[in-house]
Amino acid sequence: MPVVRMLYANQGEDGAWTASSQVPTLPACHLGDGNRQKTWRSTGAGTCDYAAVNVCSTSLSVDRVAWVTYNFTTCAFIGIEGDCTSAFASASLFATCFAPWYAGRSGVCFADLSARQTGKKWWRFIACDTGVDDGYYEVGVFVLGQAACMAVEVHGDGVRYQLVDPSVVEYAPAGTPKTWRLPPYAVITLPHRFLSESLVFDTGGGLQDVTRSGGRRADMVLSLYTSAPACTCMAVATNLYGRLTESPAYSYVYAGGGQRYDAALTFRESL
Numbered sequence: 022m023p024v025v026r027m028l029y030a031n032q033g034e035d036g037a038w039t040a041s042s043q044v045p046t047l048p049a050c051h052l053g054d055g056n057r058q059k060t061w062r063s064t065g066a067g068t069c070d071y072a073a074v075n076v077c078s079t080s081l082s083v084d085r086v087a088w089v090t091y092n093f094t095t096c097a098f099i100g101i102e103g104d105c106t107s108a109f110a111s112a113s114l115f116a117t118c119f120a121p122w123y124a125g126r127s128g129v130c131f132a133d134l135s136a137r138q139t140g141k142k143w144w145r146f147i148a149c150d151t152g153v154d155d156g157y158y159e160v161g162v163f164v165l166g167q168a169a170c171m172a173v174e175v176h177g178d179g180v181r182y183q184l185v186d187p188s189v190v191e192y193a194p195a196g197t198p199k200t201w202r203l204p205p206y207a208v209i210t211l212p213h214r215f216l217s218e219s220l221v222f223d224t225g226g227g228l229q230d231v232t233r234s235g236g237r238r239a240d241m242v243l244s245l246y247t248s249a250p251a252c253t254c255m256a257v258a259t260n261l262y263g264r265l266t267e268s269p270a271y272s273y274v275y276a277g278g279g280q281r282y283d284a285a286l287t288f289r290e291s292l
Contacts, residue, residue, distance in 0.1 A: 025171040028085045028242035030234040031164045036074035055240055057090040057161035066153050073145035083138045084168040087131035087242045089262045090161030093121045096152030103141035122251040129260040169231050181210040207290040216282045232268050240264050240291050263290040
């Protein structure tokens with residue numbers, strides 16, 4: 022069974038963005054907008070194109086970063102750096118590299134950092150992609166924040182995945198359909214049972230923290246997988262960018278000699 026992971030509290034949304042280059046109508050500040058349709062685009066596709074952000078607060082940790090709606094290919098090599106200064110050359114520099122996978126229709130790809138990072142005021146990603154044919158790099162949202170991992174399996178009723186088509190369809194008297202086409206979006210319902218008290222109420226990655234930091238108000242990244250985020254077709258399809266439809270209600274139960282809670286999460290993809 023897959024494990025639920027959520028990347029929330031995006032620090033990039035409140036930061037000041039810069040880039041090695043940008044199209045005037047598609048500036049780097051779009052990376053922190055939260056709207057995946059407002060993109061940053063470079064003026065070329067070189068080996069050292071980058072986008073950097075000066076986050077407003079270092080009180081939150083960074084466990085994972087993600088790219089939403091991007092044109093990187095599987096040939097890309099992406100560097101990720103976090104530091105206390107904009108020079109990215111101090112003794113506290115964190116640096117790692119990442120190769121994106123084919124993200125399918127979800128358009129979401131992320132990287133788990135090797136260790137939780139705290140106190141980093143500056144972050145950036147550096148792109149080198151020999152497979153891109155567009156002549157530029159383009160990214161909708163760069164998410165960096167805390168990752169909540171629900172290290173429990175979903176209840177036996179299982180994950181409910183639905184692709185909702187909001188298109189409006191009417192029929193003429195002769196039976197001919199008339200359609201106003203709208204893009205479909207995914208909705209995932211995750212029924213959980215016997216959640217530990219710490220998982221629900223912990224301020225450093227608990228579900229209450231997820232709800233207070235984003236919940237229905239802000240988008241985050243959801244992923245469901247067993248061994249790797251691209252290990253199966255299901256894993257790729259359920260790497261989604263969106264938000265909870267409602268704040269979850271937790272029902273107290275006493276089970277297994279401890280305090281446990283039941284809850285159901287419903288997550289809707291943002292387009």
